[in-house]
Amino acid sequence: MGKIKVGVIGCGSIARRRHLLEYEASDDAQIVAVVDIIENRAQEMADKYNAKAYTDYKDMLKNGGIDAVSVCLPNNLHAPVSIDALNAGMHVLCEKPMATSSEEAQNMVHAAEENNKVLMIAHNQRFVSSHQKAKKLLDSGELGKVYSFKTTFGHPGPESWSIDGRSSWFFDKEQAFIGALGDLGVHKSDLIRYLLGEVDEVGAFVETSAKENTEIDDNAVCILKMKSGVIGTLAASWSYVSGGDNSTLIYTEKAVLKLEADPDYPLVVHYNNGDIVKYELAKIQSNAEGGQTTTHVIEHFIHSIVHDTAPLITGDEGMKSLNVILAALQSNETKQFIQLKN
Structure with missing residues (x-):
């Protein structure tokens, strides 16, 4: 071939x-x-x-x-x-x-x-070394029951990233349909599904609070309940003005996992006996110069x-991650928790 x-x-x-x-x-x-x-x-x-x-x-x-x-x-x-x-x-x-x-x-x-x-x-996000290592630890069962999580993706917004700056399609409701929640939040709904299984229920607040002259959302906070019963939060924002946050914290019976939360160690595991394990792994892709050289996508x-x-990430997987975000929009509009039909 x-x-x-x-x-x-x-x-x-x-x-x-x-x-x-x-x-x-x-x-x-x-x-x-x-x-x-x-x-x-x-x-x-x-x-x-x-x-x-x-x-x-x-x-x-x-x-x-x-x-x-x-x-x-x-x-x-x-x-x-x-x-x-x-x-x-x-x-x-x-x-x-x-x-x-x-x-x-x-x-x-x-x-x-x-x-x-x-x-x-x-x-x-599924190809990031810290995320793959965390999945292995979680799947092994050695950390015990998962209790909760916080996953976040925020940065100052697409103005400096997009080739068209502030006049970009990112800020046009007709073309973009969705803002920070679709740009960044969907990465985290995909990640949390990869790590912890399917999402069962979603509640959300979705706001336009940082950007002017646009209907596009720039701040969203979602509450997710997984099929397993685990509850946690997902935040997506274009208003983190001094850089980015691409971190995920997972709270389990025997340890707390901190993914992409430490500037030097992509994965840090704090065990309940006091042990701390810091993993030296390939860095996550970022928009900044000197980010990881390949996304592996x-x-x-x-x-x-x-x-x-x-x-x-098949089309079916992409659709399930999208459905979490669509449910967040629906929750914000109806002021109700939305049950997913997975």
Whole structure:
């Protein structure tokens, strides 16, 4: 099998800082096409990666010769573009949140099944070393019963991250559909499901308190009850003005696990007998310079295609993580706890 021929749809920041760089680093992938409605952005990336530039993704799909695509577009375009690519016979890696409704997500999953193609959602938290190590410790049973958790993802907002700054689609309700909760919170709903199993019930407060002239949420605090009965909180924010917080604390019978909460040690375990174990592990990916060099997302996606295996974050997994966030929105609107139908 030759190299997987890849097209990247959308040439904004996530494509430039993650997808294109990581495809280029892959021995098994070759970037052959890039798409952006702003022609010079597409051309700039085409020149850089020796690819063909398009301004309409449908032209790229029609021309063929592509095995897989990354969908790096505003949230409202994730589902329609992914479905078109799957129906055109391509494997799809879609950015998160995968869709703007459960119905859209289900249609994506169905399209992948119908066409027998890989659909993967770019939830990179599952590949972080501290998160994988914590999962092994929790699954081993040696920590006893899990009592509670706190998981947080916050930073100052997408203004400095997005290629379009404050005028970005991130702040446009029609294109984004959801703000910090979908941008950051969905990563944490995916992580907590990975670590502790399915979510059963959600309550939430979702606010716009830090950003002006937008209807998009920038602060959310959710209460989650897991199927196991474990309760905890999930916070997502674009208002942590002096940097970021990407931490998770898990409180168990025999220890407290602190993930990405210490500047030097990605995982610290405080045992109830007084012992403290500090794990030196690869650092988590961050938007700052000097962050972890790879998210492992592209590597895993390409591996799934080459070896014909299901990815760690299938469309179905992405949909379950999205449903937690959709339930949080519903809870905030109705002022009731929302039961999930997993």
